[in-house]
Amino acid sequence: MFKRTKMEENDIVYKPSVKLDNNRGVEQQVDVQERGKDNPKIYFFIFAILALLATNIYFYIKYKSSSEQQTTILSEKIQMETELDRIEVELDRVTKENLNLTESLKATQDNARTKIEELRAKLTQNELNRTELQRAREEIAELRGAVSRYTKDIKQLKNENALLVSERDRLKESVTTATKKASELENINSELEHKVEIATALKLSSININAVRERKSNNESVETKAKRTDKLKIEFSIADNPLAKKAIYDVYIRVIEPNGNLLITENHIFEVDGVEMQYTDKTGIEFSNDGKLYTIEWKGAENFKPGTYTIVLYTNKGTMGKGTIRLT
Incomplete structure (x- = not known):
């Protein structure tokens, strides 16, 4: 503000209002202080929003991972149940061949069917974890190997039976031929004996x-x-x-x-x-x-x-x- 040293009589002299300037300063100071008090609240709300966002992201990722894991487990359970069905069909097919099984093969078949029931019971459980699922998968693989060996043994038994039947038929044919030949010889001998009887009869x-x-x-x-x-x-x-x-x-x-x-x-x-x-x-x-x-x-x-x-x-x-x- 500029001051005049000489003033006219009628001149109006303007002086800065010191009181007004002081009031503004106070207001500005109050605003700064209030702003300083509001900063922690702002930071808290920002942190809370970020924490909530992070929590949502965490649960979203966790839920998504859990859902994907459950879907994977369900898919694997279905695959294993299908494998069990195929194994059981294979057992039924072999059983329908009506072979005279040895005691060892009968025991293998019974064990396989018991194992199938056990694995089906496990797969029906709703709370199978990854370890239990892996164990079930290994047991199914072992069962598949056992049934594969069983089927191979059955096939070998069937081949052996076919050879035995062929040999039996061959022997039967040989016996029939020998019996027929013996019968023919017996008839010839009987005829010869009859002729000898006639020839040796007294006349x-x-x-x-x-x-x-x-x-x-x-x-x-x-x-x-x-x-x-x-x-x-x-x-x-x-x-x-x-x-x-x-x-x-x-x-x-x-x-x-x-x-x-x-x-x-x-x-x-x-x-x-x-x-x-x-x-x-x-x-x-x-x-x-x-x-x-x-x-x-x-x-x-x-x-x-x-x-x-x-x-x-x-x-x-x-x-x-x-x-x-x-x-x-």
């Missing part, structure tokens, strides 16, 4: 039958009348047979009456070619293949009847031959 080369009347002093005469006949005398010779065994043979006699009835006094039975037959009488002869003449006398009938009598001779190998005589 008559001649036979002559006479009706005999017994007289006093042991005299005999040949008869043709039935009423005067006391017995029949059968004379025969046996054809030469070098194959026949030289031995004593039983000769069975069948006497058939003129009416066709077989004359029997007792129920005598013999067998020839597997057939049982009745006979009238039996005697023994010694065969020596020398062509000699054999004689058999039969006096079984009380009264001979007119007509033709048939005499048939047998051994146990078959018919030797037959002859007839007619009585009047």
Whole structure:
């Protein structure tokens, strides 16, 4: 402010108001002091805002990480459950092949199914941490390896069974062939034996039958009348047979009456070619293949009847031959 040294009478003199300037200074000083008091509050609010922002960011990151982790765990659980399903399907497929498993393979299958149930129970738990999930993953890998070995063993067993079946069929075919061959040989042998039996059977080369009347002093005469006949005398010779065994043979006699009835006094039975037959009488002869003449006398009938009598001779190998005589 400028002051004039000389003033006119009517001049108005302006003097600075010291009081006004002093009031402004006080106001400015008060403003500065109030501003100084407000600074900590401002800093506090800024800090609080920053802390809240940091907390929000922290929880956002944490929640996001936790959510991603839960999503990952859920995805891995689903994958492991799918793997368990595949393992169980593989077990079911092998089981349906109806193989006769060894005790060891049965135990492996039972253990695998028990392990599958245990792992399913673990995976259904909602609070699986990373360590437990990793352990479950390792156990599933071990289970997969065990089932893989089990499937390989089953495949080997199946191959071995196929080889055994093939070998069995081959042996069965061999046995069938051998049995068939043995049966053929047996039939051939039977035929040969039958032929030998036929070839060794005794056959008559001649036979002559006479009706005999017994007289006093042991005299005999040949008869043709039935009423005067006391017995029949059968004379025969046996054809030469070098194959026949030289031995004593039983000769069975069948006497058939003129009416066709077989004359029997007792129920005598013999067998020839597997057939049982009745006979009238039996005697023994010694065969020596020398062509000699054999004689058999039969006096079984009380009264001979007119007509033709048939005499048939047998051994146990078959018919030797037959002859007839007619009585009047």
